[in-house]
Amino acid sequence: MVSKSAFMVVKIRFGRGPVVARRQGKNSRIALLGAGLLTMVSICFASLGIWRLCKDVGLAGDFVFADGFLSHWQVWIGATAATQYTGWRLGRYARLARERAEAEVGSVDPQAAAGLAARI
Numbered sequence: 582m583v584s585k586s587a588f589m590v591v592k593i594r595f596g597r598g599p600v601v602a603r604r605q606g607k608n609s610r611i612a613l614l615g616a617g618l619l620t621m622v623s624i625c626f627a628s629l630g631i632w633r634l635c636k637d638v639g640l641a642g643d644f645v646f647a648d649g650f651l652s653h654w655q656v657w658i659g660a661t662a663a664t665q666y667t668g669w670r671l672g673r674y675a676r677l678a679r680e681r682a683e684a685e686v687g688s689v690d691p692q693a694a695a696g697l698a699a700r701i
Contacts, residue, residue, distance in 0.1 A: 609682075612674050612678070615671045626664060
């Protein structure tokens with residue numbers, strides 16, 4: 582059999598996927614994870630700041646960064662404060678989003694509440 586066209590059109594049909602919900606705070610779990618990770622990062626920054634401060638006073642050995650911008654304890658303590666504040670804000674966002682979602686569950690009928698709770 583001879584054909585003029587070398588191409589074949591194939592139609593692929595996919596099933597319907599999950600419905601995307603437009604609700605507030607659907608990223609609360611990621612925000613809570615980020616808050617926990619940022620807390621750990623701020624602890625690391627604080628330890629570097631304390632180490633550099635102790636080096637300046639003469640209580641510790643050589644610091645990782647001998648000179649430059651990162652060789653100052655103020656930089657590390659400032660990074661600690663900024664990182665911890667960001668983690669605190671993310672944790673607060675996640676907590677408020679969770680409370681709002683739970684309040685929505687309480688005001689909806691029981692069958693719809695089970696579906697909403699499963700998405701949280």
